[in-house]
Amino acid sequence: MPIDPQLLKDLHKRRETALLGGGEEKMAKRKEKGLLPARERLLELFDEDTFQEFGMHAKHSCKSFGMEKKKMPGDGVVTGTGYVDGRPVAAYAHDFTVGGGALGRIHAKKVCDLIDYAIKAGIPVVGVNDSGGARIQEGVDSLSGYGEIFYRNVQCSGLIPQIAIIAGPCAGGAAYSPALMDFLIMTRKNANMFICGPQVIEAATGEKAELAQFATADAHASVSGNIHLIAEDDAHAIELAQTLLSYLPANNIDDAPHHLRETMSLDPIKRFNDLVPADPKSPFDVHEVIDVLADEETFFEIMPDFAKNLVTGFARIDGAVVGIVANQPNVKAGCLDIDASDKGARFVRVCNIYSIPIVTLVDVPGFFPGLEQERRGIIRHGAKMLFAYASATVPKITVIMRKAYGGAYLAMCSADLGADLVFAWPTAEIAVMGAEGAVNIVFGKELKASDNPAAKRAELIDSYRDEFASPYQAAANAFITDVIEPAQTRSCVSLGLHSLLSKRETRPPKKHGNIPL
Template sequence: MTIEKSLLEDLQKRRSERMLGGGEERIKKVHAKGALTARERFDLLFEEGTFQEWGMHVEHACHDFGMEKKTLPGDGVVTGVGQVNGRSVAGFAQDFTIGGGALGQRHAKKICDVMDYALNCGLPFVAINDSGGARIQEGVDALSGYGQVFYRNVALSGLVPQIAVIAGSCAGGAAYSPALMDFLIMTRDNASMFICGPQVIKAATGVETTMEEIGSAAANAGISGNVHFVADNDAHAIELVHELLSYLPANNLDNPPHMPAENINLEPDPVMDTLVPADAKGMMDMMPIIQRVVDDGKFLEVHQQFAPNLLVGFARVDGIVVGVIANQPKVKAGTLDIDASDKGARFIRFCNAFNIPLLTLVDVPGFLPGVQQEQGGIIRHGAKMLFAYCAATVPKITVIVRKAYGGSYLAMCSRDMGADVVFAWPTAEIAVMGADGAANVLYRREIEAAEDKSAKRAELVKEYHDQFASPYMAASRGMITDVIEPSTTRANVSLALRSTLMKSETRPPKKHGLIPL
């Protein structure tokens, strides 16, 4: 039996109508802003011809405030599954051309259906947010829809990677679904994300503010830390999604997409011997060290604008995917403060959930001192770093480059915190406090009694370092695996990663630990 031509023509007509979203005029308005439509964003995300749409023919009839009945094709959201670099990925893209992409009951059901599929099939999930918020006309049904989406965000958490793209408006309750996901990418010019806008803030508090101050990409990435990446435009945002996915497994039962080199490069890198300043107090940039350890200098930095005194991101070492955590002495001397502790702990816990080995590079003088830090809860926030490292069961490789003082030495994954291998450079100084400060405390009377106080202080500082703070002292107590030449760092890290990839660690059964939130 042959299908009637009219039926096929009708199907094609219906598909064509829905491909136009809210119509050509609304599409032109989106393009005029330099933005893309929902379907154009998916065209960039998925390999050509691989996207299978879910719920194209769902539609909803609603009334606007003038009680005029309107039909919303697709109910303002495109959902489905497609291929990204040969792997299946599920997702949704809200369509601002249809009812402003507002979320209603059927809109939410479409999202929930594809999230359930991602959960059951172990697929990464990508959400492209561009919505005017809850559909007011649907009242509590719209709020219920958000609740159902949030519930699934939590169900997916730790099971599959979740990536949110903020490509337009994301206001009020709508902001909480991205906030529950693992990584947020926000476009620089056409996007905003906030709970209460400037007018609401002024009405409630009397304070005048602007969208730039509270809801822009700059504010969310650099001040609040809500956003991990800022994209120049929609195409750049999708590029970042692709790059992120290239380091991530499909789910928590899968291994990261390692591409182990057949032959490990064991050649020394003499440049590494020149990267630590002769002056122990001199300013140092950790980024060149990271770039020389990882393959081809490629380091996908996460949270670049937030808490820059701590660097985190993804890379490969001889093809093995790693999550890198490193102090950045260029900023706040590399101290750990409230924001850096939150940033580090969150990244460590993500890597642990998805079987990504951790490489920690240490140059930390301590936790940042100050009244604001103490009153802001640096104890509680710093404890998150301790908790995250202790709870992590993935391979943990630590390299102490320079300073490692006090509690921050522990917070940067010492042997006592479960590091599998700890290397130290000869320039490392591991102690309760810096040699200068310790000499002033321990040898104050000797210094004061000396004729040449500066010379005596220098002598005692060296004595303290040699006796109590040198890497050989820590190594003599089994706290350092080996003291290595900086030039051999990449080779040593690569070998350690290969030997720990099959690591298996069992912890006592419990529902979950209680991280100090």
């Protein structure tokens, strides 16, 4: 017996109502601002015809403050699964056209149900944030909804990748769900994120602050370090999310999505020999080294605008996915400061979670000196780098290009911190401190008594470099694997990387380490 046509008619009518969200007029106004509607954001994310929506017919159950009269299709959020480049992903998008995308009990349940599904399926979660915050009319139910989402964000952490896109307002408690996720992408226009707005700040502290100072993508990317990537618009944000997913496995048990080549490129690359200046004090751009080391146009930098003295990002080397951590001599001479330590430690831990090998490029004169750094806790923050590398069990390959001094040498993944392979260029200097500083401390009195202190200092500096800082001295003591010609860097890293992809390392059982937060 065929299905009753009236039932089909009713179904189609209900779907059409849901698809319209807050109505055609509100949809049009959003598009005028360059904003995609919630459902279109997900359709852009997923491969064509793969989006399977969850909870299209859900609606709020609040009957106070006149809410019983309001129609809110989908309760202000669109959720579902689909495929991104042929791989399954779960995603949700707040619908600002429906009640400002504010969160209520059913709204939160839809998001929680989707995350629970992602956990069971072992697939990534992408969340598009564009919401007016908690639905005041639902009171504590809204707060409880946020709490349940936060709880699931934490359950997902280290289990499946989580990517947040901030594409509209994200204020108050709503900001903490993105903050608990692995990566945050924020659009430069139409988006802001903060805990307390300008009016609240002024009322509480007397300070006058504009949103541009603390709530925009530029502020979060360069000052607070709360976000990882800036997008120009919705479409660009979705593109960045898709690129991120291409470097990440579906979950913590899967291997990274390597696309290994049949043959490795093992020929020497002479350009490496010319990239780094002979003078250890001369700056250079480490991006040039990364571009030659990685497969062409595969380096995807993470947090490019924050703590620029350390460069982090994903790349491929002969098709193998790697995370790259590199000192940037062009900025603060490549020193590790508080922000760089936080940035580096976080990135290393993400790589370790998702079985992504780490390649570390070293040219570090030490931790950044200064009263402010000391008072703000450089010891605690710098220790995060030590902790992150020492606790990482993924393949770790280190290349020492020039300076590697003191505690910063250790913090940039020395053999003592668990590096599987450590290569050094002939230009490398590995020591407690730089030659000039060491000579001044050890031979200060002798230099003052010398007839020609300048000549004597130069002699002692050369002697110190030869006897105490030479890469061959470190190699003689088995602290490095080999001293190599820079031109051999890619072949050495690629060979080592491919041999280490089968690495399995276990640690004593425990709940978790106590990282110095």
